[in-house]
Amino acid sequence: MIPFNKASISLLEKQYLNDALENSKLSGDGKYTFKVYEHFKKRFGIDHMLLTTSGTTALEMAALLIDLAPGDEVIVPSFTFSSTVNAFLLRGAKPIFCDIRPDTLNMNELLIENLITPKTKAIYCVDYAGIPCELDAINEIANKYGLFVVEDAAQAVGSYYNGKPAGTLSEFGCFSFHETKNYVMGEGGAIVLNEAKYLERAEIIREKGTNRRNVLKGLVDKYTWHDIGSSFLPSDLLAAILCAQMERYDEIMEKRINIWEKYHDMLRPLEQTERLRRSVLPEHVKHNGHMYNIILPTEKIRTELIQKLKEAGIMAYICYVPLHSSPMGRNLGYKPETCPVTEDYGTRTLRLPLYADMNEPDVEFVIEQIRDGVNNI
Ligand SMILES: Cc1ncc(COP(=O)(O)O)c(C=O)c1O
The missing domain is CATH 3.90.1150.10 (Aspartate Aminotransferase, domain 1)
Structure with missing residues (x-):
C-alpha cells in the first residue's frame, strides 16, 4: 500500500518526547514550546506566535481577536477545509464565498472587491496546497476598505511569497502541525501575530480568558478572568515532537x-x-x-x-x-x-x-x- 501521507518520525522526536515526559511540563508553555518559537524566529523572523491545539483553533482565535460577531460578513474561498469557515461561523459571522483562480486554485483576488458590502469585516484567505495566495492584492483591497486579513497557512509552513514567508503576510497567519502536514506534532497549530499589539489579548484568549501567562512571566502573582477565551494551548509533549521536526x-x-x-x-x-x-x-x-x-x-x-x-x-x-x-x-x-x-x-x-x-x-x-x-x- 502507498498511503497518501505518512509522518516522518525519527529517533530525535522519540528522544525529545521522552525528555519532555521526564523533565518538562506536561501542560502547555514548557521548554519545548519556547524552543519551537526560537526555531520560527530564527528561520522566518517570526517574533510573536502562539502554539495552539490545532490549525482549526488558531483560525478560531483569529476570529475572537478581531471580534467577529453576528451580522459581520467574511470573504472566504469555498475550495478549502471546513475549519477555515467554521472558525468564524462559530462567532455568528456569515461566509461570503469567493471563487478561485483556475491556475493555483487559490482565491481569485480579482473577484473580492465585488463581494464587499458595508457588513464585510474580514477576508479569510487560504494558501492552498502550500502555494501562497495573492496576498499583495488581497492586503491592498483590505487596506482600502479597512478589513482584517487572516491567512490560513495551514498547509504552507516553509513556503514564500515574493520572498516573504507564508504566515507572515497579513495581520494573522494560521499554521497546522496536524499529522498530514509537512511538520507535525500529531494535532496542533499556531497563530502568528504579525502585529505586536495583538499578543497580550491572544495570550489571554488562549488561556481560557485568563492572564495566567503573566503569572508564568512573573508579572503578577495570581491570575484571573479577563476576557472571552478557551483552552487553546497544547501540551509541551506535543511541542517536543514539533521541536524535533523543526530541527529536521x-x-x-x-x-x-x-x-x-x-x-x-x-x-x-x-x-x-x-x-x-x-x-x-x-x-x-x-x-x-x-x-x-x-x-x-x-x-x-x-x-x-x-x-x-x-x-x-x-x-x-x-x-x-x-x-x-x-x-x-x-x-x-x-x-x-x-x-x-x-x-x-x-x-x-x-x-x-x-x-x-x-x-x-x-x-x-x-x-x-x-x-x-x-x-x-
Ligand atoms: C486549509 C486548511 N485550513 C485549516 C486546516 C485545519 O488544521 P487542523 O487539522 O490542524 O485543525 C486544514 C487541515 O487540514 C487545512 O488544510
Whole structure:
C-alpha cells in the first residue's frame, strides 16, 4: 500500500518526547514550546506566535481577536477545509464565498472587491496546497476598505511569497502541525501575530480568558478572568515532537520538494498530450512541497483513475468538496452556481501520495499507474 501521507518520525522526536515526559511540563508553555518559537524566529523572523491545539483553533482565535460577531460578513474561498469557515461561523459571522483562480486554485483576488458590502469585516484567505495566495492584492483591497486579513497557512509552513514567508503576510497567519502536514506534532497549530499589539489579548484568549501567562512571566502573582477565551494551548509533549521536526526542517523539506519535482517533471508529457494538467507554480512563489495535485479532464476520468490506483494499492484522494455546495453549504442556502470555477475544479482535482519518506520506486510506480490510467480510461 502507498498511503497518501505518512509522518516522518525519527529517533530525535522519540528522544525529545521522552525528555519532555521526564523533565518538562506536561501542560502547555514548557521548554519545548519556547524552543519551537526560537526555531520560527530564527528561520522566518517570526517574533510573536502562539502554539495552539490545532490549525482549526488558531483560525478560531483569529476570529475572537478581531471580534467577529453576528451580522459581520467574511470573504472566504469555498475550495478549502471546513475549519477555515467554521472558525468564524462559530462567532455568528456569515461566509461570503469567493471563487478561485483556475491556475493555483487559490482565491481569485480579482473577484473580492465585488463581494464587499458595508457588513464585510474580514477576508479569510487560504494558501492552498502550500502555494501562497495573492496576498499583495488581497492586503491592498483590505487596506482600502479597512478589513482584517487572516491567512490560513495551514498547509504552507516553509513556503514564500515574493520572498516573504507564508504566515507572515497579513495581520494573522494560521499554521497546522496536524499529522498530514509537512511538520507535525500529531494535532496542533499556531497563530502568528504579525502585529505586536495583538499578543497580550491572544495570550489571554488562549488561556481560557485568563492572564495566567503573566503569572508564568512573573508579572503578577495570581491570575484571573479577563476576557472571552478557551483552552487553546497544547501540551509541551506535543511541542517536543514539533521541536524535533523543526530541527529536521531542511531534511524534511528537501525530501518533499524532490518528490514534488519528480511528479512535476515526469507528468509533463501527459500534460503535453492533454491527459491531465499539472500543478501550477507562480514565479513569485517558493513552494514547500506540501501537495501534488493533478487536474483530470472530467470527473468520470478522476473517479475511474482513483479506482484504478486503489486497485494498485495507491491511495490518491479528491482534495476538497467545495464548501458552498457541501451538505452544510446547501443547508445554509448557498447555490452551486455562486462559484463555478470551484465547482468545476472541485470535481476534477486529484491529490497524489506525497510524504518525506516516500521512496523513489514508489513515486515512479504512482506515475506509471497514472500514465497507464489516463492513457487507457
Ligand atoms: C486549509 C486548511 N485550513 C485549516 C486546516 C485545519 O488544521 P487542523 O487539522 O490542524 O485543525 C486544514 C487541515 O487540514 C487545512 O488544510
